[in-house]
Amino acid sequence: MKAFITTVSAAALLLLATGGASHGQPAADPPCSGQVHPNPGFERGTTGWTAGPRIVVFGDATRAAHTGHAYATFAGLDVTRADLLRTTVTVPANCDLTVRFWVRTTTTETSRGDYLNVGLAVTGIPPKTRFSLAFDGGAPWRQYVMSSGTATTERTATVSFLASETAGNGATTFDVDDTSFTLS
Numbered sequence: 236m237k238a239f240i241t242t243v244s245a246a247a248l249l250l251l252a253t254g255g256a257s258h259g260q261p262a263a264d265p266p267c268s269g270q271v272h273p274n275p276g277f278e279r280g281t282t283g284w285t286a287g288p289r290i291v292v293f294g295d296a297t298r299a300a301h302t303g304h305a306y307a308t309f310a311g312l313d314v315t316r317a318d319l320l321r322t323t324v325t326v327p328a329n330c331d332l333t334v335r336f337w338v339r340t341t342t343t344e345t346s347r348g349d350y351l352n353v354g355l356a357v358t359g360i361p362p363k364t365r366f367s368l369a370f371d372g373g374a375p376w377r378q379y380v381m382s383s384g385t386a387t388t389e390r391t392a393t394v395s396f397l398a399s400e401t402a403g404n405g406a407t408t409f410d411v412d413d414t415s416f417t418l419s
Contacts, residue, residue, distance in 0.1 A: 267330035272322065272416040277305040285321045301337045301376045301412035309398030310349060311341070311408030321395040324416050326357070332383040332392050336414040340372030344405035351409040352397045357383045358390040370407045 274283040277291045277300075284291075290307050294300035309318040326332045334355065342349070347369050356362035365381040383392050394416075398409050 266327040267418045269418060270415060271324045271332070271418055272414070275414045275416060276300075276303045276412060277307055278303045280305070283322055285319075287318050287320070290318060290320050298410070301339070303412075306410050306412035307396070309351060309396065309409040309411070310400035311406050312400065313343075313402055313404075313406035314400065315402045316400055318398045319395065320397075320411070321393060323391055323393045326383055326386075326390045326392050326418065328387055328389050329385055330418045331385045332357075333380065333417045333419060334382070334392075334394055334414065335378060335380050335417070337376045337378050337412045338368060338372060339374060339376045339410040339412075340368065340370060340407065341374055341410075342370040342405060342407040344370040344407045346404055348401040348404035349407035350399045351411075352395075352399070353379070353381070354393075354395045354397070355381050355383065356393045356395070358392075359386065359388075360384075362393075368409065370405075372409070376412070 272283055277284075280291050286307070290309065291305055292308050293305050300306040307320050309320070310316070324332065336353070338351065349370050351366075351368040352364045353366040353368070354362055354364045366379055383390070394414070396411055400407060
């Protein structure tokens with residue numbers, strides 16, 4: 236009987252010390268937390284993105300990336316053309332997706348004609364251009380933020396950067412870097 240009481244006491248102490256009797260996998264991260272894009276800073280080229288052939292470049296001393304070594308660049312040729320960069324991520328039910336990105340604008344343009352339109356399309360919500368940036372955005376890197384809102388079902392969110400340039404007004408280059416996709 237004494238051995239039985241000692242064994243039960245030892246088991247109770249073990250349960251108290253370990254916080255319970257459950258065994259197995261550690262708790263997973265909550266579904267509404269963390270970065271959900273595999274390549275937000277373009278450090279691995281176009282991995283995770285759909286992009287035109289000359290979108291992602293490596294920075295140098297004269298045109299450094301916001302952080303890291305790579306960034307996406309659009310237009311800058313003073314020709315009539317458009318460049319598109321797009322990615323899609325999954326937003327779990329009851330989660331909000333916040334997208335943050337940095338833009339730098341370099342231009343010789345003197346009138347509005349070149350634009351960088353940034354859109355967010357979420358399942359069940361009509362696509363919307365959230366930002367329409369023009370040549371007057373400024374040479375320093377500037378951060379912009381947009382959010383999907385929450386819904387009771389899983390959704391797909393597509394973020395697109397579409398640069399539109401027209402010939403004859405001067406060249407405008409839009410650089411984009413550090414596009415974080417965070418769930419909350």
